[in-house]
Amino acid sequence: MANTMKAAVFYAPGDVRVQSFSSPELEPGMVLLRIRRVGICGSDLHYYEQGHCGTSVPNGPFILGHEFSAEVAEIGDGVTRVAIGQRVTANPARACGFCDFCKAGRGNLCLKTIMLGSGGSIPPVNGAMAEFVTVRADQCHALPDEISDEIGAMLEPLAVALHAIRRSGGVSGKRVLVLGAGTIGRLAAAAAKAHGAAPIAITDIVPQRRQMAADSGVPVVFDPEGENFIDEALELAGLGFDTIIEASASPKALRQAFEVVRPGGTIVQIGTLPTEDIALPALRIMRKEINYIGSQRYGDVFDEAIRLVTSGRINLRPIMSNEFRADEAAKAFKVAADRAHSLKVQLRF
Numbered sequence: 001m002a003n004t005m006k007a008a009v010f011y012a013p014g015d016v017r018v019q020s021f022s023s024p025e026l027e028p029g030m031v032l033l034r035i036r037r038v039g040i041c042g043s044d045l046h047y048y049e050q051g052h053c054g055t056s057v058p059n060g061p062f063i064l065g066h067e068f069s070a071e072v073a074e075i076g077d078g079v080t081r082v083a084i085g086q087r088v089t090a091n092p093a094r095a096c097g098f099c100d101f102c103k104a105g106r107g108n109l110c111l112k113t114i115m116l117g118s119g120g121s122i123p124p125v126n127g128a129m130a131e132f133v134t135v136r137a138d139q140c141h142a143l144p145d146e147i148s149d150e151i152g153a154m155l156e157p158l159a160v161a162l163h164a165i166r167r168s169g170g171v172s173g174k175r176v177l178v179l180g181a182g183t184i185g186r187l188a189a190a191a192a193k194a195h196g197a198a199p200i201a202i203t204d205i206v207p208q209r210r211q212m213a214a215d216s217g218v219p220v221v222f223d224p225e226g227e228n229f230i231d232e233a234l235e236l237a238g239l240g241f242d243t244i245i246e247a248s249a250s251p252k253a254l255r256q257a258f259e260v261v262r263p264g265g266t267i268v269q270i271g272t273l274p275t276e277d278i279a280l281p282a283l284r285i286m287r288k289e290i291n292y293i294g295s296q297r298y299g300d301v302f303d304e305a306i307r308l309v310t311s312g313r314i315n316l317r318p319i320m321s322n323e324f325r326a327d328e329a330a331k332a333f334k335v336a337a338d339r340a341h342s343l344k345v346q347l348r349f
Contacts, residue, residue: 003023007020007126008129010058013048024132026076027134028078029078030079030136033073034070034071036069036149036349037346038129039068039154040065043117055120055275056119062124063117063126065127068128069089087152088140089143089152090141091139091302092115092117093114093116094136153346154320158190158191160270161188161270169266174197175197176199176200176244177201178244179248180248182209185202186216187316194314199219201220205250207223217318242262243266244261244266246270250273258290264291269293269295319343321345322344323348325347328347
């Protein structure tokens with residue numbers, strides 16, 4: 001292949017440029033993927049808007065993106081898991097496979113993880129907003145014919161939601177409230193429904209996102225800034241919700257969760273909150289025996305995501321809002337940053 005490729009490169013807040021970039025080298029055990037679709041994630045927007053994502057501060061330009069669908073272009077020595085020409089998605093987080101966390105089946109906690117499109121290492125790790133990217137063969141998951149390229153590129157954010165449902169201990173027959181009606185929040189609501197939760201409610205401070213959630217079939221939609229939000233939530237859930245998924249990344253929303261969770265209930269944190277400490281109601285947590293649980297990326301849930309989508313139990317199309325050519329990346333980021341009118345924005349390569 002050529003030594004250079006087209007890529008969307010992050011330089012600074014508001015500055016994403018499409019330009020020639022060095023092509024990745026294929027190593028033994030690795031797979032070279034030709035990108036078809038790549039989504040703009042909330043973490044990509046953190047870099048675009050703030051110049052960092054949590055504690056990850058890039059020390060130079062790098063390629064963004066980690067949720068994608070692709071075609072296998074080349075395979076390295078020793079690879080048998082995938083074949084050239086096969087359509088795949090991939091887990092973009094490459095754990096070491098040897099540490100205590102990996103051996104315990106919790107590779108998402110591996111301290112040596114290499115994450116595509118991340119500015120947290122020196123140098124930053126280039127991502128998938130490019131014509132080509134390399135991943136380890138065991139990161140790949142084959143896409144069936146029933147899953148299109150654009151849907152395949154949304155399996156990674158769905159995996160985030162499914163991992164949160166697993167972390168909650170299960171939601172079958174439980175009352176579930178999702179805080180935040182962005183992509184991850186909407187997928188968390190869909191995952192909760194697929195796993196038998198009832199009733200399911202969602203909140204968002206943006207009226208347009210509340211309307212989009214209602215139009216897509218979310219049964220109950222709340223305005224968390226409404227004067228009667230707490231009363232309305234408790235009227236629906238009695239003593240409170242059994243499970244709350246915090247996907248808004250808002251300290252205020254998190255604090256509200258402790259007001260509307262049921263005694264003995266569970267709050268799962270997905271949203272990336274600010275790095276500074278946040279005051280939590282420790283006495284309430286103790287007296288109500290509230291379970292407050294973190295959910296970091298995903299465990300082994302990609303195959304489940306593929307099954308749920310293929311079977312029709314989860315429909316990802318309502319999450320899609322915009323798509324652009326790769327050379328329109330700067331415009332795509334501006335649209336994605338308009339949270340009132342967009343959800344999942346993708347680039348076509």
